[in-house]
Every structure is written in C-alpha cells, then in structure tokens.
Amino acid sequence: MYRFLSPLICFMTPLVLQAAVFKCISPAGQHSYQDQPCPADHAAHTLRGGNFSLVTREPYQLRELQDSRQQTAKQARAMQQEQAKALQLRRRQHVQQDKHCRRLQARQQTLQRQLSLSRSPLQTQRLQSRLASLANDLHDAACPP
Structure with a gap:
C-alpha cells in the first residue's frame, strides 16, 4: 500500500x-x-506566493494601538513623576526659605532688644547699622514682615 x-x-x-x-x-x-x-x-x-491568509491586519493594528496606549501611559506616568519631584523640590525650598526667614527675624528681635538696652551712643549706632543691614537681608529673602 x-x-x-x-x-x-x-x-x-x-x-x-x-x-x-x-x-x-x-x-x-x-x-x-x-x-x-x-x-x-x-x-x-x-x-503569486506561498500562503494566503484570510486574516486581516486588525489584530496587528490592535496590538499597535495597545502598544501606543502603553507608551502614552508610560509617558504620562513619567510626567507625573517629574511633576511630583518638582513639587517636592518646591516644598523643600519653601521650608528652607521659611527657616532662613525665621532665623533672620529672630536675629532682628535680638538686636532690637539689645538696642533698647544699649547705653552708649556708639553701641546704639552699631546696633542700628546691624538692624538696617538685617532689614535689607529680610527684604532680599522676601520674608513677610
């Protein structure tokens, strides 16, 4: 057979x-x-050719669409992460600026107390000069009054 x-x-x-x-x-x-x-x-x-298929390109197009959506989602996540990092950096800078302003304001209060207790004209003049310089520093640091 x-x-x-x-x-x-x-x-x-x-x-x-x-x-x-x-x-x-x-x-x-x-x-x-x-x-x-x-x-x-x-x-x-x-x-002419080997194998002919009745399968359309729709599955490939769907896969490409899914891939592009995944890429878009990845880009969106990356942007969100960058925005979160930028926000965190701004918060950290704001906290540092607040600390700096509080230190300057504490120094200003100390100098004002010393000025009120000063007895010599020379010491009063030096304290007033330091207070004026400190007022410029507060203004430059954009500290609230």
Missing part, C-alpha cells in the same frame, strides 16, 4: 505548489478572488 501512496503524493505535490490566486476586477469595479484565470472582460491580477 505504501508503494502506491508515495508516487501519488509525489505527483500531487507539484499541483499544490503551482497554485495561484487570481484577483479579478469586473467592469463594475467588484473584486473577486479565484483559483482560475479571469474572464476576458475582467481585469486580472495574478497573486
């Missing part, structure tokens, strides 16, 4: 390998695909 089966397969293999698909376009513009040559009044395109 195998003796008859193997020649049969050998004879049928070239028939399968020679298969071609004909794309026929009718005069009305309708497309049809067939395994025989097109009629004379139809425009013909012979499609």
Whole structure:
C-alpha cells in the first residue's frame, strides 16, 4: 500500500505548489478572488506566493494601538513623576526659605532688644547699622514682615 501512496503524493505535490490566486476586477469595479484565470472582460491580477491568509491586519493594528496606549501611559506616568519631584523640590525650598526667614527675624528681635538696652551712643549706632543691614537681608529673602 505504501508503494502506491508515495508516487501519488509525489505527483500531487507539484499541483499544490503551482497554485495561484487570481484577483479579478469586473467592469463594475467588484473584486473577486479565484483559483482560475479571469474572464476576458475582467481585469486580472495574478497573486503569486506561498500562503494566503484570510486574516486581516486588525489584530496587528490592535496590538499597535495597545502598544501606543502603553507608551502614552508610560509617558504620562513619567510626567507625573517629574511633576511630583518638582513639587517636592518646591516644598523643600519653601521650608528652607521659611527657616532662613525665621532665623533672620529672630536675629532682628535680638538686636532690637539689645538696642533698647544699649547705653552708649556708639553701641546704639552699631546696633542700628546691624538692624538696617538685617532689614535689607529680610527684604532680599522676601520674608513677610
């Protein structure tokens, strides 16, 4: 039985390998695909190649769409992380500025107390000069009055 089966397969293999698909376009513009040559009044395109599939590109397009959405989501997360870092940095700078202002204001109060207790004109003049310089520092640091 195998003796008859193997020649049969050998004879049928070239028939399968020679298969071609004909794309026929009718005069009305309708497309049809067939395994025989097109009629004379139809425009013909012979499609050669190995495997023809009825699968459309929709799964690939869906995958590309999903990939682009994932990229967009990654970019959005990266932007959110950058914004969070920037906000954290601004908060840290604000806290440091508040500390600096409190130190300057505490120094100003100390100098004002010393000025009220000063007895010599020279010491009063020096304290007033330091207070004026400190007032400039407070203004430069944009501390609230």
